[in-house]
Structures are given as structure tokens and as C-alpha cells.
Amino acid sequence: MSLTLQILDPREDPEPAGWERLRTAAGQCVTWRYDLLRAYAWAAQAPVLLTVLRKDGVAVGAVSASLRGIRPSRGVYAAARRDPAGILDVHAPGNRSQKGWWFAGDLEPERRRELLRGYVRGVRRELGPGWRSVVWREVSPGEPELLPGLLRVTLPTAPLARLATPWTGLDGWYAGLDRARRESLRRRARSFAADPGLSIGVGPARELVTAEEAAALRAANDLKHRNRLFPLAPLPLPYLEALVGGDEVVAIAYRDREGRLLGLSLILDHPRWPVCLSWGAVTPEDGGRKHLYFDGYVRMVEWAVAAGKTGLVLGKGQAEAKSSLGADLVPSSALAVPL
Known part of the structure; x- marks a missing residue:
């Protein structure tokens, strides 16, 4: 099975086909509605990437992340995308009570890990080799082993x-x-x-x-x-x-x-x-x-x-x-x- 990534700038790119159906199937709250993602991206302090994960052409999940580049300030989104280095900060848009990644259906743990591994590889190809780290936020007990990568630095945050x-x-x-x-x-x-x-x-x-x-x-x-x-x-x-x-x-x-x-x-x-x-x-x-x-x-x-x-x-x-x-x-x- 082949994994493809549809990487979107919510400010400029149109709503992906079947997005609302995917959001509903995954049981995601209204903050993932595409018009709200667009409004959030316009006001965000760092550029926002929304990535739809597609397996054999079928949408199976999504990831939202902020691009924390090395430039201290950004005038426009396009310039920020050309940052040579930075950190990919995966978090839910406008709400720290949710995760920035989710899937449609009850996928097996190894399948989830496979999809997220493909996400990291694909987004790094999109951004360039200077993007050297991913920060996954709101990680619950039992989830670290589902996230790709062997070396980790864990920072406890406020409980949910x-x-x-x-x-x-x-x-x-x-x-x-x-x-x-x-x-x-x-x-x-x-x-x-x-x-x-x-x-x-x-x-x-x-x-x-x-x-x-x-x-x-x-x-x-x-x-x-x-x-x-x-x-x-x-x-x-x-x-x-x-x-x-x-x-x-x-x-x-x-x-x-x-x-x-x-x-x-x-x-x-x-x-x-x-x-x-x-x-x-x-x-x-x-x-x-x-x-x-x-x-x-x-x-x-x-x-x-x-x-x-x-x-x-x-x-x-x-x-x-x-x-x-x-x-x-x-x-x-x-x-x-x-x-």
C-alpha cells in the first residue's frame, strides 16, 4: 500500500476533497472544520501546515503542525516556508486539549506508527534537511511507542x-x-x-x-x-x-x-x-x-x-x-x- 501526503496551506489552499466527511468519521471537534483552520492559520504566530494522509488514495488521517523556523519574525507565509531550518511543532489548532494528529477508524498501533513515520519523512522532504526535529504535544501515557523515532526528549506538561x-x-x-x-x-x-x-x-x-x-x-x-x-x-x-x-x-x-x-x-x-x-x-x-x-x-x-x-x-x-x-x-x- 502506498502512502501519499496532501500538504496544505489552509490560508490559500482550497478545502481538500472529502475533508468534512473525514473529520466526522474521525470524531473530531468543530475546530478542525476547514473554514476555522483557515481563520486560525491567518492569525497564527507561525506558519501552519495541514497534512492529509492518504493510503492508496483514501484519506485515513490528518496532522496539523506549526513551523517554528529560525527566523525571529515572518512577514508573509511564503517567506517562512523557505526557512532553512526549524522545528515541526505538532499540535491541534487553537486548542491544547486535543492532539494535532488523528486517524479515521480504529487503526492498529503499528499501522498508526507507520502512517506517522511516513508523515515525518514526507514533510521533511517538503521542508528540507534543516528541519531537524519534531515536537509532538499532548502525548498521553502509552502513546510514545506509537510515535516514530528512537531518540526522544520528554517534557512533562500540565495534565488533561x-x-x-x-x-x-x-x-x-x-x-x-x-x-x-x-x-x-x-x-x-x-x-x-x-x-x-x-x-x-x-x-x-x-x-x-x-x-x-x-x-x-x-x-x-x-x-x-x-x-x-x-x-x-x-x-x-x-x-x-x-x-x-x-x-x-x-x-x-x-x-x-x-x-x-x-x-x-x-x-x-x-x-x-x-x-x-x-x-x-x-x-x-x-x-x-x-x-x-x-x-x-x-x-x-x-x-x-x-x-x-x-x-x-x-x-x-x-x-x-x-x-x-x-x-x-x-x-x-x-x-x-x-x-
């Missing part, structure tokens, strides 16, 4: 929080929490629900929030994470317009009496494991409310249980708080492999 939701109501969730956490969540949920000066909306994002509002809260939240290596670029307004205007994003929105947005959680919907994309809130000093962060999880779990979801991917960061809410912390690492 996942909360299974097998219950029929909130009481099932509450029962597994320690008493102090359970009582505080219940007390605050009752208080917020009874507050005439606060409204809480849970439903399709397009009905509850505008892209401009989402961008403002998202930008404020992103500032807290500027110290990470290769931080995510702020999501541009066109990206958020496409994201919240579609059918695959759920919002939990808190507003005051005047309609001002005080807190917002965006959730990437999925048949089994929705992904919590972001949280943002107005600080109490600027007129916001205390404890909306934890109340947001109450509304989120309530929604997931009612919708029959298997669980929630709560994302990275605030690991201790998420653990106190019953989430499992899945170890994660970045794996650098020289070529």
Missing part, C-alpha cells in the same frame, strides 16, 4: 482533566465530591439561580453570545497564559464569528441586569466527550461576580448529564480545582524527536 458523567442527575456528581466542595457548589448554585440581577443561559452559543463579546473575555483570559512556551495566539474575531455562529458550540453565559456579559464558557460539542474550550469572566473589581468559575462547572455537568454525554474534557490548567470536582488528571507530555 477529564470528567466522566455517568449519572442521571447532579446528585450523582455531588455524591462523589468531598463535603465542603459539595456544599459550597450547591449553596452558590442556589444563590445565583435566585439572584434577580443575574441571568444564566445554557445553550447554542449563537443564541447567547456575540463573537465580539466572546473575543473580549477570551483575550482577557489568554493574558494569564502568556508565559508558556509557544503560547497560543489570541483567536481573531473572524475565527470566533465562525465558531460561535455554527451548530457545534455550546455556551454558558452569565449576564447582569443590564445585559452585560459577566462570564462565558464555550464548549465544543461532541456526541461523547465535549471539550471545554475556554472560560472568561469580568473581575469583581470591574463589576463581575465572585465564584462564577465554579458555578460554571455545575451548569456544565448539568448540561452534559441531561444531554447523555459520556463525559467532559475540562482541559488544562487549574488541575487541583478540577480534581476537586471529580475529574481524572491524565498525564501529558511533549515529546521532541530528532530527525
